[in-house]
Amino acid sequence: MILFLYPKKDALDKLEISNLEKLKNSFEKLLFMKSIVSDMLNQLLLDYQDDKNFIKTDTTKLESHTTTLQNQILEKNKEETELGEDILSIKDLLDTY
Template identity: 55%
Template sequence: DNSIDFLHPKKDALDKLDISDLKKLKKSFDTILSTIKFVSETAKQILLDYQTDKNLIKTDVSKLRSHLNTLYDQMKEKVEEARKREKDILSSKQLFL
């Protein structure tokens, strides 16, 4: 959301960017959107896994903790990459000209 809010008033500057710069922006947005989708799907999967008592996570706190830690680590990695891409977008020099 921050990236889109930042870019919207800079539409004219976007029109002046080179194709290579636009491709970099697109790649960054693709990464961010992919991360949003991954986190959403993972959250749904956590709920489903708990409801179906996958690997006994509903009845064994240590297994639940382990399961959540594994998924948390995966989400954390994706979110960190998305934050880097957002930072790239927000620091794009061409958009301030």
């Protein structure tokens, strides 16, 4: 994204502060969500390694555990899509300058 924004730095200077704040907040939320999903996946690996709730030995429990995780990740994906749309709307403003 930096490679995209750097050539438009002059246009960024022309954006209103509210749009720049929205862009900054969107990127911060994306980074935060990325770390959440990463933590979720790491926790799954640790749970499997430690056989938490017998997910290593009982495939039914493993399926339930991974289904729950999958649903949480899909929810985060929806949120990321909305943030991406916010970023693209600001990109469209940049293209007008």
